[in-house]
Each structure stands twice: as structure tokens, then as C-alpha cells.
Amino acid sequence: MDTHLHHEHPEDHLKSSDMLRDIVIGMSDGLTVPFALAAGLSGAVSSSNIIVIAGIAEICAGSIAMGLGGYLAGKTEQDHYSSEVKREYDEVEHLRHREIEETKEFFANIGLSPALQEQATEEIARDKDRWVDFMMKYELGLEKPDPKRATKSALNIGLSYIAGGIIPLSPYFFIDNSTEGLKISVIATLICLFVFGYFKSKITGINPWTGAIRVMLIGALAAAAAFGVAKLFEG
Amino acid sequence: MDTHLHHEHPEDHLKSSDMLRDIVIGMSDGLTVPFALAAGLSGAVSSSNIIVIAGIAEICAGSIAMGLGGYLAGKTEQDHYSSEVKREYDEVEHLRHREIEETKEFFANIGLSPALQEQATEEIARDKDRWVDFMMKYELGLEKPDPKRATKSALNIGLSYIAGGIIPLSPYFFIDNSTEGLKISVIATLICLFVFGYFKSKITGINPWTGAIRVMLIGALAAAAAFGVAKLFEG
Numbered sequence: 001m002d003t004h005l006h007h008e009h010p011e012d013h014l015k016s017s018d019m020l021r022d023i024v025i026g027m028s029d030g031l032t033v034p035f036a037l038a039a040g041l042s043g044a045v046s047s048s049n050i051i052v053i054a055g056i057a058e059i060c061a062g063s064i065a066m067g068l069g070g071y072l073a074g075k076t077e078q079d080h081y082s083s084e085v086k087r088e089y090d091e092v093e094h095l096r097h098r099e100i101e102e103t104k105e106f107f108a109n110i111g112l113s114p115a116l117q118e119q120a121t122e123e124i125a126r127d128k129d130r131w132v133d134f135m136m137k138y139e140l141g142l143e144k145p146d147p148k149r150a151t152k153s154a155l156n157i158g159l160s161y162i163a164g165g166i167i168p169l170s171p172y173f174f175i176d177n178s179t180e181g182l183k184i185s186v187i188a189t190l191i192c193l194f195v196f197g198y199f200k201s202k203i204t205g206i207n208p209w210t211g212a213i214r215v216m217l218i219g220a221l222a223a224a225a226a227f228g229v230a231k232l233f234e235g
Numbered sequence: 236m237d238t239h240l241h242h243e244h245p246e247d248h249l250k251s252s253d254m255l256r257d258i259v260i261g262m263s264d265g266l267t268v269p270f271a272l273a274a275g276l277s278g279a280v281s282s283s284n285i286i287v288i289a290g291i292a293e294i295c296a297g298s299i300a301m302g303l304g305g306y307l308a309g310k311t312e313q314d315h316y317s318s319e320v321k322r323e324y325d326e327v328e329h330l331r332h333r334e335i336e337e338t339k340e341f342f343a344n345i346g347l348s349p350a351l352q353e354q355a356t357e358e359i360a361r362d363k364d365r366w367v368d369f370m371m372k373y374e375l376g377l378e379k380p381d382p383k384r385a386t387k388s389a390l391n392i393g394l395s396y397i398a399g400g401i402i403p404l405s406p407y408f409f410i411d412n413s414t415e416g417l418k419i420s421v422i423a424t425l426i427c428l429f430v431f432g433y434f435k436s437k438i439t440g441i442n443p444w445t446g447a448i449r450v451m452l453i454g455a456l457a458a459a460a461a462f463g464v465a466k467l468f469e470g
Contacts, residue, residue: 028300028304029304032300032304033268033293033296033300035296036295036297036299037272037296040289040291040292040293040296041288041292043292044292045285050279052468053275053276053279053280054272054276054465056468057271057272057274057275057278057461057462057465058268058272058275058293060271060275060457060460060464061267061268061270061275061457061458062268064453064460064461065263065271065454066264068453068457069263069264076436076441079440079441080441083440083441110359110365110373111358111362111369112358116354116355120342120351120355123348124346126346127346130345130346131346134345134346138345138373141376141378201311204311204314204315205314205318206314206318214307215307218299218300219300221303222295222296222299222300223296225295225296225299226292226293226296226299229291229292229295230289230292230295
């Protein structure tokens, strides 16, 4: 493992992991939900035709819902950040005493002596912009969001969902008997979930083999449950 | 708006917003995806029976995939945190000089004078546990995760998905003609999406009416797209 990983330029690190996180979000559900839906329907109908239609409707719905959901999350983050910045400027202006106390508290919490708390707070409070910046980051824990983030996020999540969803569905395009289609769909999707889980775990720094098996099992469990429940309701 | 909201005890604030975030994640997709799937299938099949089966399979699959996905995300966060803590202790022990530089850099970035940077770093570096804690929080931006978080997250997301998904599907239980079912499903779900969007926006601090309309439009768009695409593939 690379010990220097977290000493890279933090901005770069953040952005690339934002994109990877989006792809992981989209592909994770894209591989799992259409797969489980198709498996569930295979337990209830014998012709692939209805499964293809339902699957395409699901991929369409899922990618739009998740993609636009990501867009909304990004926009909300931006709006939230702007409104908090405004509030902090307001407080620094009109509730200066309280903000001074909060800044001192921060330095007390990280373990500085009372004398240093006093001095450090005094230095920070000299520059209003810097002070607000500091409060945003360390009191509220908010990072300034990238303004293009919402749009990028929507595209990354939506396209990853589609890419993931096509895999479990594709066998049903070519095989008319749903049980036969399911067999190939299960094999293809479990392999993809394993590979996806492996790389996802590598990115997040956990054991890739454990992660690969975990992700594959979730997909298998979801598909088995959907299959069982659909059979139950059909019967 | 309550100006004091972010001055609550930060731990409490974090935990409640974690739970709310889970509910929002689950219900948001639960209301949208099964809704769009049912709408899409209503464009392709005339009997509600297949829609009910597909819808139940989808809710089953979606709640498991998203719930266990949330579990996995929580577990990964914990593993990641533990491995980073170990690394920081290691670095504080064996690369003390570099960690001192990084701590100074932090104080330089927030705007302290060189003299204070020096003193503050010296004070923090006296207590190893505190120092590692500080580095975790402010160099790496990692909060200590709640050990029960993964399980709670899975339940919150999964159950919210089911609660959301039952709403668009329920009309099809009682109405055999899918087009008639769709009409009621559209009305009921759009109202729920509006109400859900309103409260979701209130929590995140953006204009609740704008938010309500945004969330409702996403649902409507996903359903319309699924309906259109399913009709296309059926025809």
C-alpha cells in the first residue's frame, strides 16, 4: 500500500474520488437492481419479451432517478454552502463575541493551552474572509463545492447505472426463454459484480478479495430474494 | 430559519442528520424507481398482474441492494478509518519530523503567524493520542465512525425504500386495468414526492417549495421516460 497516498495535493485527490464515488454509486445499483428485477421476473414469466421491456423501463427510470438525484444533491450542497457562508459573515459581523468564543473553543478542543487559544483566535479574527473560511471548514466541516459538480455528478451516476444495467439484461435480448436467459445473466452479472467489487474495494482501501465477495453476495442475495418473492406472488 | 441550528452539540447533530440522510436516500429512490417502472410497464402491458409482480420484485431488489449497499458503505468507512488511524500512529512514531511539518502547515493555512504555528504545533505534539486525533480530523478530514452505523444505515435505507415503493405500486393491487391503475399511481406518487421534497429541502436548508417541485419533476420525468421507452420497445 502506498503510504504517501494521502499526502497528494488534497484538491486533486478529492475531485478524482468524487468522480469515482459517482461511478461506484451508479454502477453498484445498475448492476444489482436490473439484475434482481430480471431474475425476479424470470421466476414469474416464461417469455423474455416482458423482461426486456421491464428491464429497459427500470434502467431508464433508475438512471434518471439516480442521475437527477445526484444533480439535486450537488445543487443542494451548493445552496447549503452559500447560505451558511452568508450566515457566518453575518455572525462575524453582528455576533463577533460569540464567534470569538467558538474559535477559542476549537483551539481548546484540539489541545492548545489557554494562552495560545487566545493568541491564535486573535490572529485569525483579524482577516474576516479568512475567519469565515476557517469557520466553514473547521466549525461546520463544509468544503467549498465545485460549481460544475452537480452536472458532472448527474452524468457520471446516470451513465454508470446504464452501463451496469445493460450487463444483466443483455442475455434476454438474445434468448427467448426466460429461464435460459437467467442462467447466462446470473453468470455474467456475478462475474461483473466480483470484478467491480474488487476495484471498488481497492479504491476505498479495504481488502479487495473480501470486498469483491461482499459485493457479489449482495447482488446474488437481492436477485434470489426478488426471484423468490415474485414466484410467491405469481403462484 | 433557526440561526442556532448549527450551534447544537455537534455529535447529536451529526447522528440525526445521518439517519435523516439514510431515510432521504431510501425514500427518494423508493418513491421514484418503482413508480417509473410501474408507469413504464403500464405503457406496455394491459393487466396489472405483471406490474404488481415486477413492482414487488423491484422493491425487494432495490431495498436489499440499497440497504446492503449502505451497510457496505458504513463498514468500508470503518475499515478505512481504522487503517488510517494505524498509519497516523505509525507516522507520528517514525516520521515525526514530517508530521510536525504537516501540523505547522495546517496552522499556516488557517492564517496563524510563524511564531504561533511553532508554539501550537509544539503543544499539540506533546500528547500522541490527541495529535493523531487532530491529524485524522483536520488533515484527513475523517470523523470517527459510529460502530453501529453500518447496521442502522442498512435498516433505515432499506425500510425507507420499501415505504416509498409501496405508494406508487398500491393502486395496481386493487385496479386490474393498468391504465386506470397508472392514473391513481401518478396522482398519489406525485403528491407524495411533493411532500417528501418539501421536507427534504427543509432539512437541507434550501427553499422548500423549489425543492418540492424539483423532486416531483424528477419523478415525473423518470416515469414519463420509462413509459415512452417501454412503449417504443413494445411496439
